[in-house]
Amino acid sequence: MKYSSLVDVYEKIESTSKRLEKTHHISELLKKTNEEDIHTIVLLLRGRLYPDWDKRKIGVANKLVLKAINTASGAGAGKIEQLWKEIGDLGLVAEKVIKRKIQATLFSKDLTVAKVFANLRKLNEMEGAGSVDRKIQLIAELLSSAKPKEAKYIVRNVLEDLRVGIGEGTMRDALVWAYMSVKVDYNAEKTSIDVDREKYNDAVDIVQSALDKSNDFTTVALAAKKGASELKKVSITPGNPIKVMLAQKVADMDEGFEKVGTPADIEFKYDGFRMQIHKSKGKIKIFTRRLEEVTSQFPEVVDSVKKNVKGDNFILDCEAVGYDAKKEKYLAFQHISQRIRRKYNIQELAKKMPIELNVFDILFYKGESLLNKPLKVRIKLLEKIVSEKKLSIVVAKRAITSKKEEAIKFYEESVKKGNEGVMLKNLDSAYKPGSRVGFMVKLKTAMNTLDFVIVGAEWGEGKRSGWLTSFTLACINDDGNFLETGKVGTGIKEKAEEGLSFGELTETLKPHIKQEKGKEVTIKPEIVLEIQFDEIQKSPTYSSGYALRFPRVVQLRDDRAPEECSDLNMVKEAFEKQKKR
Ligand code: AMP
Numbered sequence: 001m002k003y004s005s006l007v008d009v010y011e012k013i014e015s016t017s018k019r020l021e022k023t024h025h026i027s028e029l030l031k032k033t034n035e036e037d038i039h040t041i042v043l044l045l046r047g048r049l050y051p052d053w054d055k056r057k058i059g060v061a062n063k064l065v066l067k068a069i070n071t072a073s074g075a076g077a078g079k080i081e082q083l084w085k086e087i088g089d090l091g092l093v094a095e096k097v098i099k100r101k102i103q104a105t106l107f108s109k110d111l112t113v114a115k116v117f118a119n120l121r122k123l124n125e126m127e128g129a130g131s132v133d134r135k136i137q138l139i140a141e142l143l144s145s146a147k148p149k150e151a152k153y154i155v156r157n158v159l160e161d162l163r164v165g166i167g168e169g170t171m172r173d174a175l176v177w178a179y180m181s182v183k184v185d186y187n188a189e190k191t192s193i194d195v196d197r198e199k200y201n202d203a204v205d206i207v208q209s210a211l212d213k214s215n216d217f218t219t220v221a222l223a224a225k226k227g228a229s230e231l232k233k234v235s236i237t238p239g240n241p242i243k244v245m246l247a248q249k250v251a252d253m254d255e256g257f258e259k260v261g262t263p264a265d266i267e268f269k270y271d272g273f274r275m276q277i278h279k280s281k282g283k284i285k286i287f288t289r290r291l292e293e294v295t296s297q298f299p300e301v302v303d304s305v306k307k308n309v310k311g312d313n314f315i316l317d318c319e320a321v322g323y324d325a326k327k328e329k330y331l332a333f334q335h336i337s338q339r340i341r342r343k344y345n346i347q348e349l350a351k352k353m354p355i356e357l358n359v360f361d362i363l364f365y366k367g368e369s370l371l372n373k374p375l376k377v378r379i380k381l382l383e384k385i386v387s388e389k390k391l392s393i394v395v396a397k398r399a400i401t402s403k404k405e406e407a408i409k410f411y412e413e414s415v416k417k418g419n420e421g422v423m424l425k426n427l428d429s430a431y432k433p434g435s436r437v438g439f440m441v442k443l444k445t446a447m448n449t450l451d452f453v454i455v456g457a458e459w460g461e462g463k464r465s466g467w468l469t470s471f472t473l474a475c476i477n478d479d480g481n482f483l484e485t486g487k488v489g490t491g492i493k494e495k496a497e498e499g500l501s502f503g504e505l506t507e508t509l510k511p512h513i514k515q516e517k518g519k520e521v522t523i524k525p526e527i528v529l530e531i532q533f534d535e536i537q538k539s540p541t542y543s544s545g546y547a548l549r550f551p552r553v554v555q556l557r558d559d560r561a562p563e564e565c566s567d568l569n570m571v572k573e574a575f576e577k578q579k580k581r
Contacts, residue, residue, distance in 0.1 A: 001037045003111040003146075005029065006044060007153050014164045019479055020193060022170050024186045027177035030221070038225065039218045040117045046171060047162035049120055051216035053241045053291050058124050060135060060158050062514075065090055068136045069155070072143035073097040088515045088522070090159065094143060095152035111145050120157055161514065161524060167480030168563075171217060176203045179224040203228075210234035212433040213371070215242055215291065236369050238280035238313045241287040243434030245317075245361075247423060247442040249570075251577065253407050259441045260426040262402035265375060268414045269421045269442055270358050270396070271332055272321035273340070273559040277305055277357075280313050288340060290561040297342055300350050301357055304392045309359075310385040317361035317431075322353045323391065330356075330418055334499065334555040341558065359386055360396035360423075363431055375439075376427040400427070411443065420444050449532045450475070450566040450574065451557055453525040454509060455482055460502070461519075464494075467502035468509055468521060473531060473551070475544055477568045482525045483544035485571060491532070491553030500556050508556070525562045530554040536575040546571050 012025045026045060033041045043049060050056050066084070070077045075097040083093045119138045126134055142154045156162050177184045180203040185194040206228055210220045213236045223230040236242050250256045257264055274289040275298075284302045286295045295302060301320065309316070322336030323329060336353055362382050363370055370378055379398075388394045399410040411422045421444035429439035456472030459465070470489045474482035493501045505527075512524040532552045539547035 001033060001041065001113045003113050003116050003150055003154075005032075006041065006113055007149050009045070010153050010162070010164050011149065013166060017165075017479075018191050019170055019173075020186070020191050021188075022166065022479075023173045023177060024188070026166065026171065026174035027184075030174060030178035035222070035225070037113055038221050040113050042171075042217045042221045044113065044117065044157065046166055046217065047157065047160055047164070049117075049124060049160075051214075051218055053215040055290075055292050056124060058120065058158060058160055060123060060139070062090060062159070064132065064136060065094075065139060065155055065158055068139035068143060068158075069094050069097060069151075071136060071140035072146075072151075073101045075100070084515075085517070088517065089163070091152040091156040091163070094146075094155040095148045098143065098146060098151040099148040109145060111142065111150060116142055116154060116157065123158065165479045165481040167478060168211070169478055170480075172207050172211060173204065175207050175217075175221055175224050176200070179221070180207065180228065206231050212435075213242060213369070215240065236315065236364055236371065238278045238315055238364055239283075239285060241276055241278070241291040241293075242315070242363070243291070244274055244276060244289050245432050245434070245440065246436040246564075247440045248436050248438050250424070250441045250443050253404055253411070253443065256424040256441055256443050257402075257404070257407070259438050260424045261428075263400050263427065264402070264407070265379070265398055265400050265425040265427050266407055266410050267360060267396045267398045267423045267425065268358070268417070268419045269423050269444065270319040270321045271330075271418070271420045272319045272336065272355075272358070273333055275301070275318045275320045275357065277301070277316040277318060278314075279305065279309070279311065282312055288559045289564065290559060294340055297339055297346055298350070298355060299347065300354050300392075304357060304389070308387045308389055308393045310387075311365060313364070313367065314362060314385075315364040316359050316382075317363060318357050318359045319396070320355045320357055322355055325352055325354055328391070333557075333559075337556065337558055354391070356391050357393045358396045359393065361431065371431045371433070374428045374430070375425055378431070415445055448534070448574070449530050449554055450570060451528050451560060451564070452485060452531050453482055453562045453565045454523055454527045454529060455484065455525050456523055457509065457521045458519045459516075459521065464502060466506075468506045469502060471505075471529070472523075473529070473548070474525065475566050475568050475571050476563060477544075480563065482562070483568060484542040485544045485546055486539075486542060486548040486551060488529070488531060488548070488551040488553055490551065500553060505556070508558075528557040528560040528562060528565050530557050535578060536571060538575070544568055544571060546575060 009025050009029045013022045066080055069080050084090055087093055119142055123135050123138055139158055143151050146154055182199045182203045210231045214234050223234055250259060276287045278285045284305055286298055287293055322331045324331055339349060342349055359382060362378050382395055386395050401407055414422050423440055423442055425440040452473035454471045455474045457468040458470045460467045460469040470487050472484055472487050474484050476482055493499045508527055509523055512526045513521055514524050515522040532554050533548040533550055535549040537547050537549055
């Protein structure tokens with residue numbers, strides 16, 4: 001397929017905010033994509049090179065792209081840099097300078113999707129001496145044969161910043177429209193569809209379920225093209241991470257009981273970070289909730305699971321809690337988050353701050369997916385196969401009750417032990433990866449917090465010069481677009497010893513800077529902060545329509561992917577709830 005066919009769709013999607021219109025354009029492209037290209041088209045539509053569970057990145061810097069534009073177009077480096085400052089988007093810069101070049105020369109052959117994808121993959125795989133020059137050549141080669149609009153998206157593909165919102169939901173629906181046997185009549189004038197709702201919802205569920213299990217749009221697209229029966233065969237596999245089930249928030253025990261039913265399974269809500277542990281053919285792999293593999297960072301967890309969990313292949317859902325080995329005291333997430341990122345002296349740090357694994361669910365055992373088994377069956381199996389060892393591996397502490405007084409007592413016990421509150425779970429429910437369906441809810445101590453992604457900042461002045469300050473926060477909407485909800489500067493420390501510091505946050509954000517204009521910096525949405533606030537207000541200033549009043553940074557949530565930050569519905573819900581208070 002010609003790359004220009006993909007670019008046409010990118011352009012159409014960029015020009016609309018209507019989800020159904022986007023879905024229509026994507027599904028039309030999918031319909032005309034032959035089997036060979038499906039894999040590539042599905043990935044590039046979402047601006048990726050690998051499936052969602054595979055975290056490899058291209059990691060090419062802006063400067064390198066500038067050089068490639070220079071090589072391909074002959075335009076001076078100073079001129080390109082100047083344009084970049086004015087326009088702020090290297091993709092548009094490439095479009096502009098290639099347009100000028102084309103007026104002078106005549107064009108060669110058409111670029112194909114396969115060629116672009118091959119060069120992008122090579123960029124990712126190249127390392128060592130001379131690799132910088134070869135990377136420039138790879139990008140320049142594409143740009144030299146590109147038409148202006150193609151150049152725009154080649155640069156965006158290289159920088160992995162498509163600026164075209166294709167959320168997971170939109171992509172899933174496009175697969176349904178394109179490949180499932182349900183007729184969808186799209187009315188372009190009204191931007192509406194006419195379908196048999198029941199059939200349509202069933203088809204969406206089948207595709208979603210395959211996605212939840214594989215975390216891989218390419219596998220699902222290829223299966224969908226073959227039919228529903230092929231989709232139903234897509235299963236979870238130990239070794240490939242799957243999305244974790246998420247929790248809704250409740251305000252009190254009554255609401256908790258109402259959401260999950262009684263008797264409810266109530267568990268301590270440990271203050272650590274999520275670990276999904278896979279054992280496949282005897283080999284252990286550990287993933288965070290961002291689905292990043294962190295096996296080598298946690299040797300003591302690997303050992304403990306090997307010794308204390310029966311079975312050769314399984315998937316466990318757990319909360320890893322760190323503790324101070326000397327004082328035998330549990331530590332809050334912010335102290336142990338350094339273990340996730342540590343690349344050296346791992347054994348030493350593991351001795352100082354070991355992990356106690358609190359296992360709360362099991363999703364796969366002995367060759368069988370347990371996602372559709374009721375929670376009570378999964379818990380029973382867990383209790384059978386885990387040999388508990390305090391400060392190494394335990395099954396999450398729970399009470400099963402219908403009585404409010406008992407539940408409140410359990411909640412108080414949990415909080416007294418330093419936990420964040422409790423989780424309430426529906427004992428008959430399935431495990432729904434990646435969704436906040438309400439099968440499990442969280443009841444936390446009073447703090448009002450939500451998770452936001454940083455999308456901008458300002459360079460500080462005076463004694464804060466050299467640091468990024470005043471961070472612009474954003475939530476996410478259903479289409480995967482990040483919408484601003486205000487700025488925060490409070491709660492971050494000047495000295496590193498006191499907690500999350502401006503210095504640390506600046507270093508964390510630097511690789512993600514997209515553009516700078518004077519003091520203002522635009523940042524690629526990558527880093528998540530937990531933010532406490534007094535109130536949410538309606539606000540015309542920010543693109544979400546809401547603003548936080550008195551926001552303070554609680555901590556860096558580097559275990560969370562940007563797509564996992566609070567969504568617009570949660571912000572709305574928090575706003576509505578406070579109105580009722
Ligand atoms: P939150 O991070 O506030 O959305 O709360 C949900 C998180 O609580 C989960 O993602 C887990 O990391 C954590 N958690 C702690 N204890 C449990 C538990 N017993 N069951 C489920 N999740 C838990």
